[in-house]
Amino acid sequence: MSSPYRLAVVGTGGIAHLHAEQLRDHCQGRIELVAAVDPDADRLSAFKEKFGVEHGYASIEELLAAETLDLVDLCTPPVAHAPGAIAALEAGVGVICEKPPALSLAEFDRIAAAASASKGDFALISQHRFGSAAERVRDMTASGVLGRLAVAKCDTLWYRPEEYFAVEWRGRWETEGGGPTMGHGIHQIDTLLSLVGPWSEVVATAHRHRRITNTEDVSHAIVTLESGASVVITNSLLSPREVSQIRLDYDNATVELDHLYGYGDDNWSIHPVDAAAEEVNLAWAGEPRGKSSGHYAQFLRIADALDGKSAPPVTVGEARRTLELLAAIYASAFTGKRVRAGEIDPTSPFYQRMDGSGAPWPDRK
CATH class of the missing domain: 3.40.50.720 (NAD(P)-binding Rossmann-like Domain)
Structure with missing residues (x-):
């Protein structure tokens, strides 16, 4: 060895x-x-x-x-x-x-x-890309047993009290880069993209409802994938019942992940349509199994x-694709425009900073 x-x-x-x-x-x-x-x-x-x-x-x-x-x-x-x-x-x-x-x-x-x-x-x-259930979903998608993806959702509904932001670098564009979209939702969004493939365009909103920060505390996005499927994404730091969720509605089954900061096989469920139940359930019972998500x-x-x-694993290109979607969420939220993949180039203010041309609220720090 x-x-x-x-x-x-x-x-x-x-x-x-x-x-x-x-x-x-x-x-x-x-x-x-x-x-x-x-x-x-x-x-x-x-x-x-x-x-x-x-x-x-x-x-x-x-x-x-x-x-x-x-x-x-x-x-x-x-x-x-x-x-x-x-x-x-x-x-x-x-x-x-x-x-x-x-x-x-x-x-x-x-x-x-x-x-x-x-x-x-x-x-x-x-x-979160590396748990066995996520690998199994990717395998089942590639094999065609799930059919085509139609609709998905991806929610990071967490809670961070005001004192969380007493740490100087938190809640500031210059040091954290963004709020829950950038620092928290990125985990679920990256996992989602590893399951469903590249995105093509997004329309989004971002809000600062409660926390005394420069960054948002909530964002919402509607994302269209290259496949044509649509995804709704919510990122929040104002949700007392914390949960991290992904739901994928394919032609032949709904696949759901419900966890918080990490998952095992038991955090996933599958709900096939009757006509495809035997084939879907057989594939779902297969390998790989037994490996939780985790850094190890x-x-x-x-x-x-x-x-x-x-x-x-997780190439430079894959990491950039996720970060580009986050930049596009901010760009759409702060300009009110639909943003397509590839549009945020070095001429865009959102290429240099996630808040780009500026958040629509005054600085508080």
Whole structure:
């Protein structure tokens, strides 16, 4: 067996602890956590002690100068994702990046350029793509057993109280990139696109109903897919009964996912039409089964890609397609116009910033 791939975590907040736990519990022998970065010395020390990490650094520049690495895992606030990714890629080190990958399409395209010039690859964390039930739905779609998709919905209905935004970088276009569309709904939207394929146009609204932020706290979008199917998407931080849902209405069955921050097979259900019930139920009872969504599943797929010297799962192109849809939701919401895929180019203000020409409400921070 080859030696484990050497990984360093950049940022040691809550999401870094989740990543480290998943690596420790599921990826031993494949990926080894060898170093951590955080400018907060006390937080860094606590992380190192908890996970038995030997080396710690105050900056990614110090890390890259001192360590021989295969992977850098970016668990920083969104404002630091693009600079960290570009620094690692320019050093020839592969990158795993939490969502969102960048604050704008302009930033993301700079990451993509650095990745194309690097021996390292860029991989976006998209952990909900990798549960066995999502894989089974993709297989059943490809086989034709479900028929064609007609209608879908994708809801991220979460709750974040006002004190959540006391953290300085939250709720600001300049540091978080957006509200629940960008920072929370992206998980479900990315999973949706992995199931239903590319989008072609969107019309949307965004609102700041309650929270004292610069960004939205609710958005709604109607998306037309390249296949012709239509999808309704809602993202909210004002929903006390929290739920994450995807519903897919095919010709032969309805497929539903109902969970919150992660799913297993039991969070999915299927409801076939009578004429197709036998064939659909037989396919649904098949493989793969038994694998929950989670970061570990994607980490292991990244290790497999490194073993085979292939591109990691969730390519630069796939990550960009999701980010472009988010930019288009904001562009439609703030201009009142229908936005088509490919329209947000470097001449658009929404290419440079998610709020583009400006949100229709005054700044509050």
